Amino acid sequence: MTRAGHHPHDITRATPSPVTEDDTLDATVNGTVNGTANADRPIPFRRLLAVEARKLVDTRSGMIITLVMVGLVVASVVARGAVVRPKPQTLAGTAGIALGTLLPVLAILTMTGEWTHRTALTTFVLEPRRHRVLAAKSVPPLVAAVALSLFAMLVAVPVTAVVAEVGGIPADWDVQPIWLLGWTGVNVLVAAQGLALGALLLNAPAAIVISLTTPVLWAVVGRLGPVGAALAEWLDLNTTCAPLTSGDMTWGEGARLATSAVFWIVIPMAAGLVRLLRKEVT
Amino acid sequence: MDRTGQVLATWVDLWTAAGIAETRKAAPRVETHRTPVRCGGARPRGALSGMIEFRHVSKIYGKVRALDDVTFAVGPGSVTGFLGPNGAGKSTALRVLVGLSRPSSGSATVLGLPYAEMACPGLRAGTLLDAGARHPGRTGREVLTLGAMTLGLPRTRVGEVLDLVGLTERESRRRIGGYSLGMRQRLGIAHALLGDPEVLILDEPANGLDPQGIHWMRLLLRHLADSGCAVLLSSHLLHEVEQVADRIVMIGRGRVLAQGTVEELSRGRGLEQTFLELTAHTDRSPGTGTFPGVDAGRGAA
Numbered sequence: 001m002t003r004a005g006h007h008p009h010d011i012t013r014a015t016p017s018p019v020t021e022d023d024t025l026d027a028t029v030n031g032t033v034n035g036t037a038n039a040d041r042p043i044p045f046r047r048l049l050a051v052e053a054r055k056l057v058d059t060r061s062g063m064i065i066t067l068v069m070v071g072l073v074v075a076s077v078v079a080r081g082a083v084v085r086p087k088p089q090t091l092a093g094t095a096g097i098a099l100g101t102l103l104p105v106l107a108i109l110t111m112t113g114e115w116t117h118r119t120a121l122t123t124f125v126l127e128p129r130r131h132r133v134l135a136a137k138s139v140p141p142l143v144a145a146v147a148l149s150l151f152a153m154l155v156a157v158p159v160t161a162v163v164a165e166v167g168g169i170p171a172d173w174d175v176q177p178i179w180l181l182g183w184t185g186v187n188v189l190v191a192a193q194g195l196a197l198g199a200l201l202l203n204a205p206a207a208i209v210i211s212l213t214t215p216v217l218w219a220v221v222g223r224l225g226p227v228g229a230a231l232a233e234w235l236d237l238n239t240t241c242a243p244l245t246s247g248d249m250t251w252g253e254g255a256r257l258a259t260s261a262v263f264w265i266v267i268p269m270a271a272g273l274v275r276l277l278r279k280e281v282t
Numbered sequence: 283m284d285r286t287g288q289v290l291a292t293w294v295d296l297w298t299a300a301g302i303a304e305t306r307k308a309a310p311r312v313e314t315h316r317t318p319v320r321c322g323g324a325r326p327r328g329a330l331s332g333m334i335e336f337r338h339v340s341k342i343y344g345k346v347r348a349l350d351d352v353t354f355a356v357g358p359g360s361v362t363g364f365l366g367p368n369g370a371g372k373s374t375a376l377r378v379l380v381g382l383s384r385p386s387s388g389s390a391t392v393l394g395l396p397y398a399e400m401a402c403p404g405l406r407a408g409t410l411l412d413a414g415a416r417h418p419g420r421t422g423r424e425v426l427t428l429g430a431m432t433l434g435l436p437r438t439r440v441g442e443v444l445d446l447v448g449l450t451e452r453e454s455r456r457r458i459g460g461y462s463l464g465m466r467q468r469l470g471i472a473h474a475l476l477g478d479p480e481v482l483i484l485d486e487p488a489n490g491l492d493p494q495g496i497h498w499m500r501l502l503l504r505h506l507a508d509s510g511c512a513v514l515l516s517s518h519l520l521h522e523v524e525q526v527a528d529r530i531v532m533i534g535r536g537r538v539l540a541q542g543t544v545e546e547l548s549r550g551r552g553l554e555q556t557f558l559e560l561t562a563h564t565d566r567s568p569g570t571g572t573f574p575g576v577d578a579g580r581g582a583a
Contacts, residue, residue: 036434037477039405043432051431058428059419118415121382122425122473125409126432128381128398281382 043127048136056110056140065106066144072098073148077155086163087172088156089179093245095152099145099187100238101212104194107141108207111198111272120281130276138195145191149184178247186241189261193237196265199272214238237264332357333481333512334379339388341374341536348374349385350536356512356529358480361503363527364516367561371536372516373411376485379514380409392481404433407481408474413466413489418459422449422469425458429476443472448498463490471499482506484515488522500526520557534561 056062073095080094114120127133153175164171197207215238222232232239233256240260243253332355341349349371356362364372377383379390381398389396392407400406416425426440444454447468458466467490474482482503488496503513503526517523523530524544530553531541539560540547547556 037402037405038434039400039402039477042401043434047432047434051428054428054431058424059417061419113417117417118412119417121411121415122429124382125380125411126404126429128400128403280377280384282377 042129043132045132045136048127048132049139052110052133052136053140055113056106059113062106062109062113065102065109069098069102069106069144069148070151072102073152074155077152077159081156081159081163085172086160086167086169087174088153088160089175091156091159092149092152092180093183095148095155096183096187099148099152100190103141103145103148103187103191104197104211105208106144107191107194108198108204108211110137110141111195112202112204112207115202116204118282124281131273134199134273134276138192141191141195142188145187146184149180149187153180176247179245182244182247185244189237189241189265192269193264196268196272199276200268202272202275235260235263237261333393334362334483334514335391335394336375336379337389337391339375339378339385339390341371341378341383342386347536349378351388352533352536352538353388354531354538354541356481356514358510358512359507360529361507361513361515361527362529362531363523364514364531364533365520365523365557366516366518366533366539368518370518370533372518372533373485374536375533376409376411376483376514376516379483380407380411382411392483402433402477404429404479405477406479407483408477408479409483410467410470410474410487411483411485413463413470413487416458416466416469419457421455421457422461422465422472423454425469426454426473426476429473433477435476439476443475446475446502447472464492464495467491467495471502480511482511482513482515484513486517487515488517488519488526496522496525520554524553532557532560 057066076094076098077091080091084090114123123133124130160171160173163169194207194211197211198204201207201210214236218232218236218238221228222236223229234240237260240253240257243249244257249257334356336352336354339349339352340347352371352375354362364375366372374383375390378385379392379397380403381396391397392400392403397403397407420428423440423444426443427437430437430439444451449465449468449472453461453465458469461469467487471484471487474484488499491499503515507513507528515523515526527544529541529543530547532539532547540556544553547553549556
């Protein structure tokens with residue numbers, strides 16, 4: 001097979017030269033390049049997604065943080081089960097502490113990883129449409145947030161049963177769907193906040209420090225008089241997303257949640273996207 | 283000397299435009315091929331005709347002109363060495379070429395298109411910009427697998443390119459953190475070859491390779507060029523370039539100083555002498571009697 005035949009729109013065909021006129025060329029070097037490869041079609045998004053999901057767990061740090069999260073979800077559910085009245089909703093909710101801390105970290109690492117080891121040089125050469133890579137990187141942590149929320153609920157059910165059996169306490173099996181939905185939503189928002197911070201700063205340590213210290217900072221700001229209290233009330237995502245789990249969110253609460261989500265997710269993500277598109281990759 | 287370089291550059295432009303980039307054969311005189319070959323609608327505007335084209339590319343960082351009106355082309359079937367001291371602008375030019383950096387003016391194209399506008403550039407052009415830019419925790423095989431996945435290639439391709447660059451099965455399963463620079467270069471070249479590209483863009487690929495490695499790379503690049511590939515490789519080491527390239531583009535302080543075949547640039551005095559003279563005014567190299575790559579490199583570092 002000639003190279004010209006191999007690549008339908010091979011430029012060498014349009015530029016007759018002694019080299020391409022020789023049909024006996026081509027070689028073992030070229031091997032079996034086929035599969036679903038097509039040079040004339042953009043890389044399908046699902047492929048970028050598969051690659052970015054794999055990058056999340058194919059290094060030690062990614063693998064460790066994923067395992068630690070799964071482990072902490074189980075541990076926190078079991079630990080809470082040992083001390084409170086058996087109720088799956090309460091037990092699962094405890095896992096929110098671990099998820100609220102580690103989901104943003106996972107999200108930050110996926111966004112900043114390319115810049116720590118300069119693998120961006122490879123990634124953006126294979127897919128120069130950088131916004132597609134950003135989008136592909138955003139999906140796995142959000143999916144992980146949903147999956148781990150449901151996983152916490154799944155773990156909570158047998159733990160509740162065991163605690164009720166062992167302790168002889170009647171279990172409260174009441175799980176409000178709206179609570180589960182709202183609580184999952186909180187975890188997704190927390191992951192999205194991590195993604196946005198990571199995309200904006202492209203620096204893992206800085207983003208992780210900001211992500212982990214903001215709850216403390218808001219507690220301080222909330223006590224700085226009426227202005228501080230108003231700021232915390234409207235911008236502290238951890239506070240504003242709490243009503244999601246109650247199932248009877250008011251318009252005011254919705255407005256506060258939207259405001260803080262714009263402030264922590266939409267604005268930094270948009271700024272991060274612009275930065276990424278303009279950035280010199282070195 | 284500058285004038286000679288200019289004349290030479292013009293000469294080579296015309297010569298490249300004539301579509302006879304098969305440079306290892308005795309170069310036909312340009313006078314007989316003055317008319318550029320126009321090919322279908324595939325080649326847009328201008329006089330150059332190559333699989334890689336730089337047209338008046340300038341890149342300005344603040345007050346520094348990293349690239350200053352860089353114009354050259356690489357045709358099919360040739361290995362072109364991009365030679366210049368450290369800091370001359372080689373890496374900047376290659377980053378501009380693959381869309382990682384935006385030129386301040388001018389344009390660079392691969393196969394007639396700006397790289398970033400190609401649908402799936404990894405299948406048409408193979409790129410190695412920095413063999414060190416890898417996650418140390420991934421194995422060589424994992425890096426190639428990610429590349430193959432991205433490009434939609436079968437996993438068997440990973441084994442093929444590993445064989446091609448001489449990395450063993452065991453080496454490929456080790457973490458890159460433990461690789462020597464030579465192994466990283468081989469891995470980088472393997473990655474560039476994944477998509478069976480028509481164009482190869484390699485930044486300092488011979489760095490860290492031992493003499494056997496350089497010999498191997500020469501054979502590999504020669505083979506690829508003979509099958510119609512256009513290869514552009516940069517180096518600050520003249521002897522490396524001399525060994526693998528059949529054409530050379532010399533760059534200093536962001537400007538193309540001269541370009542042509544190795545024989546042309548030697549002009550009976552040796553390539554080294556030409557290189558030294560051309561870079562003497564643009565860089566802080568001592569300019570006499572020393573190996574230019576080394577001294578110019580130190581001077582500029």
